[in-house]
Amino acid sequence: DHIDSESESDFEITGTRCRAKAPVASAVSCMKGRDNIQLPEIELRQYSLSHGCAIAPKDTVELRDLNHEGESMNSGDFLRVKYVIKNLNTGEVYLRGLRLKRTKYTGQLFNWKLNELAMVLRVPEGDTRCAFVAGLEDVAIEEVLRTRKCVLTNKPYPLLSFRDGERCAFPASFSKKEIKEQIFHGGLLACRMVHVVFISKNGKPYSGIIRHLHAREADPTGTTNDMFVAEQSQAETILLDDDDDNTQERSIRDLSRNMSSLGRRARMNSIDHGPRKRRSPPMPTKHTQYTFGDAFCGGGGGSQGAKQAGLSVRWGMDFDEHAIQAYSENHPGSLPFQWNAHDFPPEGYTCRRLRVDVLHLSPPCCFFSPAKHSDGSANDQANLEALFTVGPILKEVGPRVATLEQTFGLSTFKEHQKYFLMLLNDISQAGYNLRYKLENLSQFGLAQPRKRLLIIAARRGTPLPPFPKPTHGPLGSGLKKFHTIRDALLPIERLGNRPTGDQYHQPKILKKPKEPYDPRGFLRGCITAGGGVNYHPSGLRNFTPRELGLLQSFPVTYKFCGTQTEAVKQIGNAFPPIMAEAMFRTIAKTLEAFDKGYIHAEDDIDDID
Structure with a gap:
């Protein structure tokens, strides 16, 4: 499958950043808050769809796919349900939860693996709440297609992948394509990654975090592990493309043989062994030099x-x-x-x-x-x-x-x-x-x-x-004032017209002066490998490499090498x-x-x- 990158307006950057200076809080404590449900909203224990399927908190539901209807190997997004909510004024029922996407729908951000998901949380920039709260989305009950079995795990792939699900044994008459479609639409789903998108005031994402789920955020896996043990006894080897780009084949039997060694490494790295105990703070020591x-x-x-x-x-x-x-x-x-x-x-x-x-x-x-x-x-x-x-x-x-x-x-x-x-x-x-x-x-x-x-x-x-x-800002921000051209060039200005013997500070007057400008501000453009479009505020000359170095925050004594052109290149690329x-x-x-x-x-x- 070929998935085009999203347009710039929809481009998603991920992150899990909180802006407020507050004590570190775990995602679990954040996810227990109910202050986002207020009258006329009430929380329901569960809700039954017209075909009899009941939805309750902690379920995962598959949403309708309006973009690829009729295509056998495409699906909509998923929602890990946090609340089932009813509006008493309108009678509307909807779900509030965390959005999950197939990795194949995230462009090149994650490896495309069969039934692997990533949690995508869109959070307004500056929202000080935990991303697992700020990133909750409301979905109308009409958008729900069905419930799916999905595990949130901090374990590495392929542990707890679709191979551990109940529907991983098929009749020998099934073709490879038929098996893959069955797994795609009914097999176990796994989410290992969190992709938090911080949305700026102009609606575009400029920052984010991509990380693995923490142990405290993962689902208990005892039931799924039991399912895996039961499935190891199947007699026939089924070859499947677990990569959605069809570049690799793996054998379920070969994979299960390696599970014991993989499991040992996973237990060493990622299993949550109960409540974490903080180590007693040691006595004050010298700062470590890294x-x-x-x-x-x-x-x-x-x-x-x-x-x-x-x-x-x-x-x-x-x-x-x-x-x-x-x-x-x-x-x-x-x-x-x-x-x-x-x-x-x-x-x-x-x-x-x-x-x-x-x-x-x-x-x-x-x-x-x-x-x-x-x-x-x-x-x-x-x-x-x-x-x-x-x-x-x-x-x-x-x-x-x-x-x-x-x-x-x-x-x-x-x-x-x-x-x-x-x-x-x-x-x-x-x-x-x-x-x-x-x-x-x-x-x-x-x-x-x-x-x-x-x-x-x-x-x-x-x-x-x-x-x-940030340490610098405009007047009234409570930060240091912005550093200006005059501030940056102060070490050079103190020398006046005295010769320095510095081969990288030999000012040359332009034959045709340029328009002067106020040095109590920023450069008009960035310093590039060629110096950029910048010139001295006097308009009489260009900046010397030494001045460009100061404007790039190098110390005045920093040593550059080569010709002046090479020195400017070293400064602009730094x-x-x-x-x-x-x-x-x-x-x-x-x-x-x-x-x-x-x-x-x-x-x-x-x-x-």
């Missing part, structure tokens, strides 16, 4: 931010000769690798030796950037392919936390959305929960309205760190250190709080400060 690696490091903006945040920078990797030279000059205690990401790890080094607590990845973004339209060049192809090295590198290095910075065009441009979803899938398949957000870096002290896509991913078993809170520092400080605080027993791996963290 290790840091920088893939696609460029000139070292991310590593500079990590150093400012107190992390120990261990290594950086980039294919550009001048960029890795600049990196080594500014981070002499780390290992610089001039290496192609497709050939990771570098020759002579094992992934174990390169393992770090925090890994940052910023693949080249030119192909996806609004500042440059694709021209079909070889660089475009190389930049696109570099995006798909993220997942393999994560699997090889296995950091506790990974971060990624990209141009916002990757997630907002319709032609690039499929690559964005594939990137999120690669990170998730590497074993990570993640959150992503489009962030304006001016809110963190950058003197330019630079919008970037940021991703934080945490390996399963590690709490997912939150994004840092992850601004001021934003990197804010992210890595938050991540380090999260890891330290977890390591010292103050928080747990499955806590939903809103604010670590």
